[in-house]
Amino acid sequence: MNICVILTPRIGAINKELAGTEGMFINDLNLMIKRIRFEAYARFSYKHPNVNKSYYPLFIKKIARQVKFLKRYYNSINNFCDFVAEIIYVFIIYLKSLDSDVIFGYSCAIVSLLPFRNRIIFLHSYEKFYFTGILYRQYSKSYYIFCSKYLRDYFMNKYKFINFSNSTYIHNAIDTKIFYPLKASKNRGTKIRLLYVSAWVKEKGLDILLKSILRLPKTTRKKIVLNIASSKNLWYKEKFERNDKYIRKVNALISKFPNVLQMGGVKHSDMNQVYNNNDYLIFPSTWGEPCSLSLIEAVFSRIPVIAFNVGGNQEILSKNNSILLNTPTVNSLSQTLFKIANGKYHFKRISPTRKNYFMTSEKRAPKFLKLIDRVKIQISGISYLTGKS
Numbered sequence: 568m569n570i571c572v573i574l575t576p577r578i579g580a581i582n583k584e585l586a587g588t589e590g591m592f593i594n595d596l597n598l599m600i601k602r603i604r605f606e607a608y609a610r611f612s613y614k615h616p617n618v619n620k621s622y623y624p625l626f627i628k629k630i631a632r633q634v635k636f637l638k639r640y641y642n643s644i645n646n647f648c649d650f651v652a653e654i655i656y657v658f659i660i661y662l663k664s665l666d667s668d669v670i671f672g673y674s675c676a677i678v679s680l681l682p683f684r685n686r687i688i689f690l691h692s693y694e695k696f697y698f699t700g701i702l703y704r705q706y707s708k709s710y711y712i713f714c715s716k717y718l719r720d721y722f723m724n725k726y727k728f729i730n731f732s733n734s735t736y737i738h739n740a741i742d743t744k745i746f747y748p749l750k751a752s753k754n755r756g757t758k759i760r761l762l763y764v765s766a767w768v769k770e771k772g773l774d775i776l777l778k779s780i781l782r783l784p785k786t787t788r789k790k791i792v793l794n795i796a797s798s799k800n801l802w803y804k805e806k807f808e809r810n811d812k813y814i815r816k817v818n819a820l821i822s823k824f825p826n827v828l829q830m831g832g833v834k835h836s837d838m839n840q841v842y843n844n845n846d847y848l849i850f851p852s853t854w855g856e857p858c859s860l861s862l863i864e865a866v867f868s869r870i871p872v873i874a875f876n877v878g879g880n881q882e883i884l885s886k887n888n889s890i891l892l893n894t895p896t897v898n899s900l901s902q903t904l905f906k907i908a909n910g911k912y913h914f915k916r917i918s919p920t921r922k923n924y925f926m927t928s929e930k931r932a933p934k935f936l937k938l939i940d941r942v943k944i945q946i947s948g949i950s951y952l953t954g955k956s
Contacts, residue, residue: 570605571664572596575674576623576656577649578610588691590835590860591714591739592673593618595689598932602939605671608660621660627652650697653677679709686710690718691739691857696726703728712938714739715879718857737938738882739858740931741867745836748869749843758792758826759908762845762870764838764861765852766801769813772851772875772895777820779851779901783908790908791826796841798832842868847907850874853895859883863926869917873903885920 578589592609596617599605605617612620631648634641657677664670669685672678676694679686680702686709696706707728713719713736722729765771773795780788799814821827833841842848848865855878862883865872871888874880875895884891890912892899906912925931 569664569667570599570603570669570671571660571667572599572605572607572671572673573657573660573675573678574607574609575672576610576653577674588674591691594740594928595673595935598935599939602936606664606667608663610656621656621663623656624652627655650677657681679706687712690714690722692718693721693855699726699728707733710734712737713857715858715882717855717879717882721855735938737931737934738926739860739863740926740928741860741863742928743867746839746842746864746867749840757790759790759847760792760794760845761904762794762796762841762848763851764796764833764841764848765850766797767799767814767817768810770852770854772853773817774813774820775851775853775895775897775900776849777817777824778897779904781820781823782897782901783905787905787908788824788826791904793824793827794830794841794845795827796830796833796838801832838864839868842870845870848872849900850880851895851900853877856880862889863923866917866919866923867927871917873900873907875900882922883926885922887920888917 574589574592578592592607593615596605596607596615600617607615607618608621609618610621610623612618627648631641631645634644653675654677657675661670661681667683669687670678670681670683672686672688674689674691674694676688676690676696679688679696688709689712691714696702699706706726711719711722711729711734713722713734715738716736719729719734719736723731723734761776763773763776765773767773776793780791780793783791821829830841842865848861848870850859850862850865850872851874852859853875857879859878859880862872862874862880866883866888871890872884873890874884874892876891876893877895881891890903892903903912919926925934
């Protein structure tokens with residue numbers, strides 16, 4: 568049996584040192600190699616025996632950037648161009664994989680439209696399904712896997728063709744050989760060290776974090792050091808895509824707070840040391856993060872987390888290893904940082920909880936491979952994957 572795996576083209580580049588969807592993609596491919604024959608396709612090349620680079624019509628996205636002056640219609644035009652580019656990308660891969668028995672769309676909902684009898688869609692974010700009224704029956708014949716219960720509930724509420732019988736969820740996971748607690752350094756100093764690891768984009772909330780620090784009294788700000796591990800262009804590989812306006816805004820805020828260390832991007836394999844060298848991970852993301860790998864990494868590195876209670880964060884974090892803020896605002900984060908800097912929060916022992924049990928690669932692997940084995944056993948129809956999660 569052959570499987571064709573298609574990675575969403577919205578991944579700018581597959582980098583072994585970066586976490587995120589591409590990290591889970593490579594991890595799952597390595598698991599599948601042991602059980603099944605497959606070919607995987609991505610927009611960028613990667614040194615992996617089963618990953619092939621496929622054509623992506625980048626010129627279409629460049630055309631969309633040329634109409635920025637049409638502010639009223641720009642978002643609609645940009646979304647349409649993304650849709651057309653993704654259709655072309657997926658269709659070219661489809662022509663190469665006509666002999667496959669199963670097609671596996673990794674964060675690529677458009678794969679549901681391909682004329683394969685067996686389609687699995689693994690969603691890590693808020694993909695859009697087009698023309699659901701006309702194509703309802705086609706979409707309902709696919710099987711859907713989500714990276715969190717929160718994300719599955721979201722899609723089930725939005726799209727009636729997704730239900731308990733044709734969907735399940737498997738949380739993202741980390742490698743405990745990379746992320747584990749280290750002995751505290753004796754030269755840590757007295758300042759509170761805050762860590763930010765996410766992309767420099769609005770929805771990740773770096774500006775909110777900086778504003779919340781600047782809102783603190785001067786005497787309190789002096790007690791804090793902010794370490795920014797991520798690079799400015801973490802999500803952007805093409806020059807025309809760069810998030811320059813937001814980066815300028817963030818740099819202006821950084822200039823007002825001298826205790827900031829920009830690390831310029833840290834290798835994934837070195838992140839455990841970075842987590843252990845800090846006192847708190849600050850995760851000020853304001854969008855519904857389905858299942859953040861950064862939060863899981865921090866929990867297993869035994870570093871407490873301060874995050875907004877949005878998306879699937881509460882599936883990862885608990886009161887013994889984090890502070891979840893119900894109001895995602897500058898004011899609520901600033902008040903929490905004030906209490907931390909003045910010693911009003913104490914965590915006796917940071918540790919993973921029962922909810923984190925399947926969030927390690929070794930525990931997640933049997934669950935994922937069981938799903939793949941079901942595909943191997945019965946290929947006659949989508950019924951091989953039915954059953955409540």
